[in-house]
Amino acid sequence: MSVHVDLKQLSFVKRGEHRLQGLVFVTALLDEKGNVVTAKEGRMDLELTEATFARLTHTGVNARLSLEAPPGTYRLREVVQEVVHGKISASNQNVEIPK
Numbered sequence: 001m002s003v004h005v006d007l008k009q010l011s012f013v014k015r016g017e018h019r020l021q022g023l024v025f026v027t028a029l030l031d032e033k034g035n036v037v038t039a040k041e042g043r044m045d046l047e048l049t050e051a052t053f054a055r056l057t058h059t060g061v062n063a064r065l066s067l068e069a070p071p072g073t074y075r076l077r078e079v080v081q082e083v084v085h086g087k088i089s090a091s092n093q094n095v096e097i098p099k
Helices: 050-059
Strands: 002-005 013-015 018-030 036-049 061-064 072-082 088-097
Touching: 002 072, 036 050, 036 061
Parallel strands: none
Antiparallel strands: 002 061, 013 018, 018 036, 018 072, 072 088
């Protein structure tokens, strides 16, 4: 699972020469009945210099999480929460793990 985050949409806290923000990722595979088959949580803590902040504001950042599940058709649910203000974004996608 790969998630692209557009940093232009986030608020950062400035501390000294750095801009701070945290992202919490929760990824889950749900079966056809909506039951969680597997899930994982990850966190990305950003402490960016002005130069890095300027560069990543244009390119964004990518986060990757791996899940293991038996072959089948699932709904992939991704929830991302930013730490500074607690805003949440979520997406759903149907996925198939082949045999």
